[in-house]
Amino acid sequence: MSPSALPLFRFGIIADPQYAAIPPHAAMDRYYAKSLAKLAEAIAVFNGWELSFVMTLGDVIDRSFASFDDILPVYEKLRHEALFLLGNHDFSVSSGHLSEVAARLGMPSPYYSFSRHGWRFIVLDGNEVSTFAPPEGHPHRDLAAEMLAALQAKGAANAHRWNAALSDAQFAWLGDEIANAAAAGEKVIVMNHYPVHPPGQHGMWDSERIVALLAEQPNVVAYLNGHDHVGNYGRAGTCHFVNFKGVVDTEKENAFAIVEVYTDRLEIRGFGREESRTLGF
Template identity: 60%
Template sequence: MSSTPLFRFGVVADPQYADLEPNLTLNRYPANSLVKLREAIEEFNRHELAFVVTLGDIIDREWKGFDAILPVYETLRHPKHFLLGNHDFAVAPEHLQAVHQRVGMPSAYYDFGHAGYRFIALDGNEISVFAPPEGDPRRDEAKARMKALETSGASNGQRWNAAIGSTQYAWLAAKLRAAKTAGEKVIVMNHYPIFPDDSHNALDSDCMLALLAEHDHVVAYLNGHNHAGNFGVVGGTYFVNFKGMVDTEDSNAFAIVSVHEDRLDVVGFGRETSRRLALS
């Protein structure tokens, strides 16, 4: 068993910062996330990391939230990658189409390679009742998907969930095929979980799960959104739902993932669970 990893990367989920009083019902303390994020970045800066990824819900609401939290990320000495979550779109309508530019993302969804791995960062918010502008047909599509899920008895037909569009789905499928041809292992990242079954799962979790099941080189799917965290395995793919940083008054939640030839070691800090995930 190798002791030296190929590389390591940091993971943050759902800092969900806002200058707000705590939500005691949900045990969320959005104002405390600045201190927690600084603490996480201090830890990340002690390690040699390839990058740090934030799996969405950078803010809880309001455009000005970005002005407060993004400067904290500037203290990180490693490259940073962002995904967006539902709360990142709880901004004034005129800002909806500029969120990914505001946080410095190259585009709403993208991919990058590192040391024989292909990382695919999805925009899970495309089909939703919050990210597209008012009057956009994607809002109606989201409502139809939610209704169909509710009719079928599924628990995830919720307005805080979302799905990817057909163009992005085709892009994802093409990226998976290209990675296979290139001999790369794949880690997919999204804000929304797709497995195990949960009320927080993406509106398109079934077809996403089916697509990933066709590809034995997809070793992991990483997400946030369900702040309690979750974990599952389908075939050779691990589904790791990281816990929400915003939850609890003072206990933190973040992780460092060490990528080895034969395994992924997830080292959890604070409330986050540590896991050793063997690779076939």
């Protein structure tokens, strides 16, 4: 059997459970309370595989800090490491809880990186400069208002309050992490809640600089995200951009994936509504 016939390792992906104990929003095809059962179903599948970890790409809840108390115990059934990143709806909590969200999800910090099997995973906090995540009075809220107003004045498709941007400090950190990974001989997968490519109404406000950075780095293989529940795919330079579909959408169908990492490609095995893809590099 050739070396590329077996994956180096695998990991699981879940996007946008948006759980809340509230009635469905039928017009938007969102069934918030059903995400508990869908998550349990996904975990049952994940537990049948050997996985390095399972990443949830943000929006664990739809609203209310108390919603974490219902959905996080479901993750305890997972026999693999459960990792998280922050989505916009995770901050749909009272102002007193804004600073507690990352800790409630067991995250080491709002953005972080980790290595597995010679690969580096860079986990972004796409909400850092936003009108909802920073505490009241924080300079990032003022900067977000300025960025949003400028985009609205231009008629930009992504000029929405439910999008956001990286701080300059986090953007510089991203560049440093990619450079450090290259020096260590590591390939890179970047994960974030928000899409950056192809351009669209759900994209980060600073998508252009992020795409420009990732597209010119030969060791950056893929950027994985949620937020736009219908899913999407694009490519810029040698980097694949995959937007996973949202769990919360549809009454009965699930959406999750297992990513198999090979020496020359990523194989995405889609379950439910999620598409399967082969991403060569």
